[in-house]
Amino acid sequence: MITFSDKQLKSPKMQRPVYLVTGGMSKFARAFPDKRTEELVIDAMTEAAEFINMTPAQLKKYIHTCYYGHFADHFGDQLLGESVIHDRLGLDPLGNIGVKTGGATGGSTLWEAYKTVASGYSDCTLAMGWERMDEVPTDEGNNYISFAADKDWETPMGHIYTGYYAVMAQKYWQVFGKEEDSFRRTMAEIAVKNRGYARFNPHAQGPMKITVEDVLNSPTVAYPLLALDCCLMSVGAACGILADEKTAYEMTDNPLRIDIGAGSHTLRVADRRNMEIPLLPNETKDQYADLAQRFPGSDRYPGFTGFLAARVAAHYAYNMTGIKDPTEDMDLVELHDAFTISDIQTYEDIGIRPYGEGRTYVESGDCYHTNPNTGQPGKLPANLSGGLLGNMHSVGATGIMQVLEIGHHIWDRWAEMHGDEKKWAKFDRQKPEDWTDLQVKGAKRGLAISHAGVGSHVTCTILQHPDKILPGGMFE
Amino acid sequence: MSCGCEENRGTVKVVNGRYKPSGKFHFPQPNTPIRNEQGVLLGITNPRDIVHMHSYGGEAIFFESLGKGKLMASRCDNSDCETTGSIYMPFRIHCPDCLAKNTVIDITDKAKANSIVHSFMITERTGAFNTLQIPIKFVNIEFDGVCTILMGALVRGEPSIGMKVIPIFKTQNPEYIITDMLWVAEGTPASDLPEGYSF
Numbered sequence: 001m002i003t004f005s006d007k008q009l010k011s012p013k014m015q016r017p018v019y020l021v022t023g024g025m026s027k028f029a030r031a032f033p034d035k036r037t038e039e040l041v042i043d044a045m046t047e048a049a050e051f052i053n054m055t056p057a058q059l060k061k062y063i064h065t066c067y068y069g070h071f072a073d074h075f076g077d078q079l080l081g082e083s084v085i086h087d088r089l090g091l092d093p094l095g096n097i098g099v100k101t102g103g104a105t106g107g108s109t110l111w112e113a114y115k116t117v118a119s120g121y122s123d124c125t126l127a128m129g130w131e132r133m134d135e136v137p138t139d140e141g142n143n144y145i146s147f148a149a150d151k152d153w154e155t156p157m158g159h160i161y162t163g164y165y166a167v168m169a170q171k172y173w174q175v176f177g178k179e180e181d182s183f184r185r186t187m188a189e190i191a192v193k194n195r196g197y198a199r200f201n202p203h204a205q206g207p208m209k210i211t212v213e214d215v216l217n218s219p220t221v222a223y224p225l226l227a228l229d230c231c232l233m234s235v236g237a238a239c240g241i242l243a244d245e246k247t248a249y250e251m252t253d254n255p256l257r258i259d260i261g262a263g264s265h266t267l268r269v270a271d272r273r274n275m276e277i278p279l280l281p282n283e284t285k286d287q288y289a290d291l292a293q294r295f296p297g298s299d300r301y302p303g304f305t306g307f308l309a310a311r312v313a314a315h316y317a318y319n320m321t322g323i324k325d326p327t328e329d330m331d332l333v334e335l336h337d338a339f340t341i342s343d344i345q346t347y348e349d350i351g352i353r354p355y356g357e358g359r360t361y362v363e364s365g366d367c368y369h370t371n372p373n374t375g376q377p378g379k380l381p382a383n384l385s386g387g388l389l390g391n392m393h394s395v396g397a398t399g400i401m402q403v404l405e406i407g408h409h410i411w412d413r414w415a416e417m418h419g420d421e422k423k424w425a426k427f428d429r430q431k432p433e434d435w436t437d438l439q440v441k442g443a444k445r446g447l448a449i450s451h452a453g454v455g456s457h458v459t460c461t462i463l464q465h466p467d468k469i470l471p472g473g474m475f476e
Numbered sequence: 477m478s479c480g481c482e483e484n485r486g487t488v489k490v491v492n493g494r495y496k497p498s499g500k501f502h503f504p505q506p507n508t509p510i511r512n513e514q515g516v517l518l519g520i521t522n523p524r525d526i527v528h529m530h531s532y533g534g535e536a537i538f539f540e541s542l543g544k545g546k547l548m549a550s551r552c553d554n555s556d557c558e559t560t561g562s563i564y565m566p567f568r569i570h571c572p573d574c575l576a577k578n579t580v581i582d583i584t585d586k587a588k589a590n591s592i593v594h595s596f597m598i599t600e601r602t603g604a605f606n607t608l609q610i611p612i613k614f615v616n617i618e619f620d621g622v623c624t625i626l627m628g629a630l631v632r633g634e635p636s637i638g639m640k641v642i643p644i645f646k647t648q649n650p651e652y653i654i655t656d657m658l659w660v661a662e663g664t665p666a667s668d669l670p671e672g673y674s675f
Contacts, residue, residue: 002559002573033510033518077522142603152535153566156653157629158612159603166597167616167627174595174637222599270566270616273623297637304595304616304625 002275011319014118017475019248019255021241023404024048027427028205028236028392031134038088041130044237052252062251064122066096069109069129070396074144076132102148103338105129106399107450107459111260113242123247129396130237141233148453150268162230164454166222169341171304173224175297176356186359187340188215191228191389194337198386199432202424206232206390229340231388238397238404256410257464261316263309269454277301278311280351281318282325287354295356307455310349317460322472326351327380329470331443332409334402336451337387346449369438384438399450406446406463414439444468488529495529534569537580542657543650547587547643550578563622587643592618594625596635615641615659631670633661648672
């Protein structure tokens with residue numbers, strides 16, 4: 001049993017509020033043989049400038065420090081790739097630094113930019129993320145990704161990262177899913193939902209109109225995970241601009257409050273030791289007293305069924321912002337659906353559902369834009385961007401994309417950013433005839449989870465409309 | 477065109493505390509253009525052959541022992557540590573709590589007597605440079621009294637949660653990597669083990 005001290009679990013107290021001013025994204029695709037990374041990054045930066053009616057040159061005048069996230073130097077075959085991008089963006093001689101935390105790189109890049117503004121070092125920061133995953137054959141790409149596992153103890157066994165998730169899927173399915181076909185169908189429903197929402201996103205790489213049966217009939221990648229349970233491998237860029245209150249309101253009339261917590265856990269799932277379940281504000285110790293009786297095999301925490309890093313990131317973020325219950329306090333979420341199983345695991349880790357009951361978030365229809373069971377708005381829509389399954393997983397950009405997608409709803413500009421015919425044409429993509437406006441009406445708060453490895457790093461980002469800040473946070 | 481990779485491939489020794497490579501490590505190959513259907517140049521291939529010289533450090537005893545048919549774990553024996561007595565497999569050089577150097581212990585008999593599958597998966601897809609036979613079956617293994625769960629590859633038998641498995645070791649021509657230890661279902665006869673492996 002391992003324990004944590006009060007000092008380690010202390011709620012962060014930042015020096016001043018931080019705002020998301022704007023952000024932008026490139027097109028996302030499996031490959032860009034005709035574009036260098038700097039072109040994609042400039043596409044993202046240009047969109048960010050245009051979003052607040054600035055030119056890129058005007059926007060750059062505000063930036064004081066730059067954070068660059070890309071997970072794998074070896075994919076781009078360029079060390080100090082951050083320096084290349086910084087130069088091409090014409091941002092010398094500003095201080096800049098690279099951030100690498102695997103799949104959570106985007107979220108971690110924002111985390112660093114956030115702390116820099118909160119501390120007072122900078123009034124305005126750039127968080128730019130990208131990944132260049134197309135410049136090696138797919139099997140070599142899988143080999144590279146497998147080096148994000150332990151290179152001595154795990155990588156030599158197949159050089160296939162999906163396998164490390166599949167063992168968690170197997171355990172979760174048998175313990176919390178009770179080996180029921182209905183649970184397997186619920187996993188598949190996530191793949192259907194997110195790929196379906198991607199159809200309405202011009203940036204998205206993997207839109208698909210599919211059924212649960214299509215998912216269940218897709219080829220096995222690593223049993224029990226099937227091809228359509230697994231996220232995309234993508235190329236693209238995304239950026240966010242963060243600022244203090246005074247600077248933010250100089251740049252735009254509509255900045256959003258942003259706060260970020262982060263957590264971690266062992267790189268190898270093998271190294272997870274037992275501990276008591278750390279509780280979130282909407283949980284009690286008693287509710288888990290009989291967990292092992294209700295779900296035989298769940299006696300280890302976090303075992304292979306939960307992500308401690310996600311729980312700890314949520315713990316910090318909820319305390320920083322006054323969140324008591326994410327389902328009640330948030331209007332929508334973007335979760336790290338690298339695999340359908342990790343999506344379900346995360347519902348529990350961040351308190352959307354108690355441990356063991358994640359499936360009910362899907363089965364209730366709460367996670368949909370429009371609840372298929374009632375025809376009414378979903379209680380807490382998830383991954384309306386299409387997520388990593390349908391939109392993209394351009395690793396360094398992913399966590400930033402998620403936050404921007406939440407922002408578009410709170411800014412009430414989702415339809416503008418996703419429905420514009422010119423954008424569909426620019427990306428050489430066909431806007432579907434049944435394109436649907438997924439704007440969450442009246443959205444004021446949202447949450448994004450950026451996640452690495454088998455849970456080695458997780459960030460939890462909370463966006464709030466300045467007029468609807470929750471009570472009980474750091475500054476309230 | 478042969479890259480000549482087979483000739484005099486490099487090896488490394490440590491002499492006076494420094495790496496001493498000998499033989500040939502680099503086999504240059506020409507770059508080739510990447511063009512689209514219209515023949516327009518879009519990029520170029522960058523082939524290369526790179527060898528890393530990687531230290532096992534304090535884990536070396538674990539990898540050395542596999543080829544001798546032994547499974548070495550480590551244990552915190554610091555009486556002041558709040559988790560003293562914890563046994564680690566995967567092997568940890570230092571205790572993650574007190575950071576004292578762990579004691580190396582032999583858990584071969586324990587592993588042969590009672591290794592249970594905690595979870596598993598089966599895949600026919602691999603990344604580049606895979607050396608395991610397809611399909612690959614990962615098994616995550618619980619040992620009595622060990623606080624962590626090792627991942628390994630099952631090469632005989634069909635995996636299931638709760639099944640009993642036995643370690644086998646590449647005692648002939650070991651490669652000093654984790655796959656020098658594989659796993660088989662309990663009851664697998666010695667005659668059915670992969671070449672070079674023994675109980």
